[in-house]
Amino acid sequence: MVLYFSGTGNCLAIAKKIAAGTDERVMSLYEGAETDLSQEKVIGLVYPTYYFNAPAPVHELVKSLSISKDAYVFVVIPCGAQTGNAIWSVARILRSKGVSVAYCHKIRVPDCSAIGFGRDPNVQKWKFDKYAYRLAKIISDIRERRHAHHFGAWGLAGWLCSQPWMERKTQPLLQPAVNQSLCIGCGTCAKICPQENISLVGPAGGKQTGQGNETGSTALIGDKCAQCLRCVHFCPQQAIEIAGKPTLKQHQYHHPEIKLKDLL
Ligand SMILES: Cc1cc2nc3c(=O)[nH]c(=O)nc-3n(C[C@H](O)[C@H](O)[C@H](O)COP(=O)(O)O)c2cc1C
Structure with missing residues (x-):
């Protein structure tokens, strides 16, 4: 195995x-x-x-x-x-x-x-x-x-x-955060997070499931992040950023033989 x-x-x-x-x-x-x-x-x-x-x-x-x-x-x-x-x-x-x-x-x-x-x-x-x-x-x-x-x-x-x-100094270097002005609440990140650490928060602040709600909800990263950066690399809106720097589409990466569905 x-x-x-x-x-x-x-x-x-x-x-x-x-x-x-x-x-x-x-x-x-x-x-x-x-x-x-x-x-x-x-x-x-x-x-x-x-x-x-x-x-x-x-x-x-x-x-x-x-x-x-x-x-x-x-x-x-x-x-x-x-x-x-x-x-x-x-x-x-x-x-x-x-x-x-x-x-x-x-x-x-x-x-x-x-x-x-x-x-x-x-x-x-x-x-x-x-x-x-x-x-x-x-x-x-x-x-x-x-x-x-x-x-x-x-x-x-x-x-x-x-x-x-040292952990306190290094961990923030690669900590993802959602840029709420770019997030459309599609729920991709919530579905693929291996730690089940991302939820969608509705306009009224209520939690929703990762079902692709595009009515004003945004993703929220919880406190169990493993920093695998899967959400950063797969977000279709480049809305998940590291240390406040914009995520560029051309910098998004995944192994060429592995598709999103393989990681669900
Ligand atoms: C938070 C973080 C820290 C990393 N630190 C190291 C490191 O210390 N040394 C290194 O060689 N690679 C480092 N890497 C690179 C990963 O080990 C490498 O990209 C790995 O193949 C990721 O595997 P995955 O594609 O299955 O997630 C780091 C990656 C991440 C996301």
């Missing part, structure tokens, strides 16, 4: 490729955390790097997994450049459950957070061709049940970023 967490589709696309190449199935980590996986002989985790660490929901979801101590466990981390502590923080959680990670590898992909710094993630699509050989090697290693840890030496950055004072 290959479990994934994905905002803009890089991790889902890679999880799907690994699953296809190793005859495994794909499941979201959210579903995996509510499923009895104790009979699975192979467990894969594919999740992104956020701030040189694993995304906060990944830590929480991994704590809830029910997996066998005898399973062959691998971790693959798609990242823009450096994984920092993204592997080790999760390996530690698994170790506390008596499960050890047999194999881990990072793979470089377009960095969806570039949009938050006024840059276009789409210009990084060259990484798919450049690192295709690595994904092929990862798949063949997993098929052969290899034991190896391939990681970067940026653990110090990961440790630093996970310090509360």
